[in-house]
Amino acid sequence: MAELNGRPVGLDEITALALTNYGHFTTLRVDDGRVRGLALHLDRLGRDCTALFGAELDPDRVQTLVRRVTPARGAATVRVTVFDPALDIGRPDRTGDPHILVTHRQASSAPLPPLRVRSVAYTRDAPEVKSVGLFASLRHRRTARLAGYDDALFVDGQAYVSEGVTWNIGFFDGDTVVWPDAVQLAGVTMRLLQDAHKHRVAPVALADAGSLHAAFATNAAIGVRAITAIDGTEFTDHHPAVDLLREIYADQPGDLL
Template sequence: MTTPAAPATPPAETPALHVEVDGSPVADPELLATLMSGYGHFTAMQVRDGRVQGLGLHLDRLDRATRELFDRGLDGGRVRALVGAALEAAGRRDASARVYVYDGARTVVTVRAPFPPDRTPQALRSVTYWRPAAHIKHLGGFGQTFHGEAARRAGFDEALLTGPDGEIAEGAVTNIAFWDGTSVIWPSAPCLAGITMALLAPRLPSTSRRVTLADLPSFRSAFVTNSRGIAPVSRIDGVGLVVDEELMDRVYAAYGAAPWETL
């Protein structure tokens, strides 16, 4: 006698996700879970009169990282439309805008008041830490935030990320460049190629090579760059650096020469 086959076990259903924030249920918990996953990437830009310096570089960055993380592209025209719509909804032509990309190419745009450029000389504290997947402007930057906050509590402005042997990569939220009196030297260690850095490098006598903390006394000056602007460096740990006004005027002029692109 043949034994009847056991009925197939129905596939388990994924439990419904319930999320509350401060005691109130979230309308779309799946979306919130995606945003809280920490897996994604972003770009940050300063918008002036509806235009952005290096807009094409921002769009290329978003597309490359989306392909690497999620195996799909991100249409630049759609990004421009989303940022433009967010600016219009916020009633702003000048703004600090960010574009975040999550799993499934979910795209989030944030808009806030523009950050005025801060050219105050910066004091940096070196720490032994390099960002994972440093070439991506990714989310989940606990390490760099942790070290940045610790540096500020110690009386510095930002952390400088270095390897175990003192090789310099980047600031916690900046790129760094050194001036030897002839060339601008960008460290060759793994780091994020920032948009401001990418706009400056071809407009200045630039080179890239290994730089360590032991090399600091050989440099006259240094400066840091990010989406908020450019600032000179006055010291790294206990090593003082000259704030070279002539150099900085040259750097600011080079950055000012970068064209603005309309969203």
């Protein structure tokens, strides 16, 4: 199901989004009407709307639109995309009427297998914004998968770890969780885990990854997912620290839509 501003979305409107590729979004998982980090998702949408369109976004309206398409029971992955169907690519400075597109799909309840990732030197354009512009990111994912990996991990020009294609990365150093101090999108799941568990934020050099005990990926759709390889560096797929973080995240009740 897809609705734009609370009504069925038209072909012309979807086409406009596809052709201009200018906008932002957030993806949230809804379990029986509850969302972990709901306020963080709404804050992200409001902040990015101001950055891209110079307009304010009403969080109450967003919640209302999400409730319209989300089943009251069960698990669903919901994406809220904000874009302007009337955007003129020759005069993008005149945009200022962002619309709200809400789509959803059934969320998987099965545990996901661990990831094997390949590093690539890349920094997303405006990394603090969750942009719909995914071309380069998906190209790197495709290249990694063609090489036999599951996904790509971005590192900066000095080979310091930043983030995954659509996820954050964390490590366990034998004592505490380590989140990379890097230019990246501050994911909702990462921020919830930082609030709930002992951690530190520090630069993580790709060359030093082998000295760490475990690695994992996080986002709202997957929760916490083990990483068992970064290039040629191997990690265990069942580390107690990663299992604990997965439990901590799963036990959070979430907020009612």
